[in-house]
Amino acid sequence: MPRTRAKICGITRIEDALNAIDAGCDAIGLVFYPPSPRNIDIAQAKLIVQQLPPFVSVVGLFVNPEQDFVNRAIREVGLTCLQFHGDESPEFCETFDLSWYKAIRVKEDTNLHECTEIYSNASALLLDTYKAGVPGGTGEVFNWSLIPTELSKPVILAGGLDANNVASAINQVKPYAVDVSGGVEAEKAIKSNEKMIAFMNEVLK
Numbered sequence: 001m002p003r004t005r006a007k008i009c010g011i012t013r014i015e016d017a018l019n020a021i022d023a024g025c026d027a028i029g030l031v032f033y034p035p036s037p038r039n040i041d042i043a044q045a046k047l048i049v050q051q052l053p054p055f056v057s058v059v060g061l062f063v064n065p066e067q068d069f070v071n072r073a074i075r076e077v078g079l080t081c082l083q084f085h086g087d088e089s090p091e092f093c094e095t096f097d098l099s100w101y102k103a104i105r106v107k108e109d110t111n112l113h114e115c116t117e118i119y120s121n122a123s124a125l126l127l128d129t130y131k132a133g134v135p136g137g138t139g140e141v142f143n144w145s146l147i148p149t150e151l152s153k154p155v156i157l158a159g160g161l162d163a164n165n166v167a168s169a170i171n172q173v174k175p176y177a178v179d180v181s182g183g184v185e186a187e188k189a190i191k192s193n194e195k196m197i198a199f200m201n202e203v204l205k
Contacts, residue, residue, distance in 0.1 A: 009031065009059070009181040032060055045073070045077045060081070070082065084178065086135055097109035103131065110146065112146075127158065155173065162195070166199060
């Protein structure tokens with residue numbers, strides 16, 4: 001069985017990025033969304049990425065961004081993948097010459113098969129918790145049984161994951177990857193090395 005990949009999102013400090021990689025994650029996430037407490041500017045993001053070792057994916061998270069801003073972040077930061085967490089159309093997501101995936105906030109009536117058709121050129125779907133007015137980072141788990149057992153896109157599972165539940169999530173959903181932010185924090189936007197290690201130990205065991 002292929003191993004489950006992991007992304008630690010909401011990185012704002014160089015030391016957190018390096019600790020996340022040492023813990024075993026495959027990718028770090030940088031949030032370019034000013035209302036988020038984990039928002040980071042391009043200058044700081046560039047400083048973080050310059051310190052990374054090779055073979056680490058750098059994902060830029062955007063919520064209804066301007067096209068020019070995304071292009072600037074790609075160019076100046078060195079992003080390797082894009083995550084769209086707003087109401088972006090497939091056409092907008094396909095504008096950029098990078099791999100991308102679309103976040104879907106799952107509700108009882110969400111048709112995930114239809115989502116895979118709408119975002120047919122996405123490399124994956126990230127499934128997160130729906131909360132009215134909040135594009136992500138709720139820290140809350142959704143009902144994993146709403147995820148069909150067979151989707152035509154890889155699933156990245158997010159929403160309220162931590163070291164206590166990620167093994168169960170992987171066992172039930174069998175996602176391609178898991179995505180964590182608040183579940184490995186000491187405080188908002190500051191990661192806990194101990195929590196990252198504990199989380200990754202559960203993912204990799």
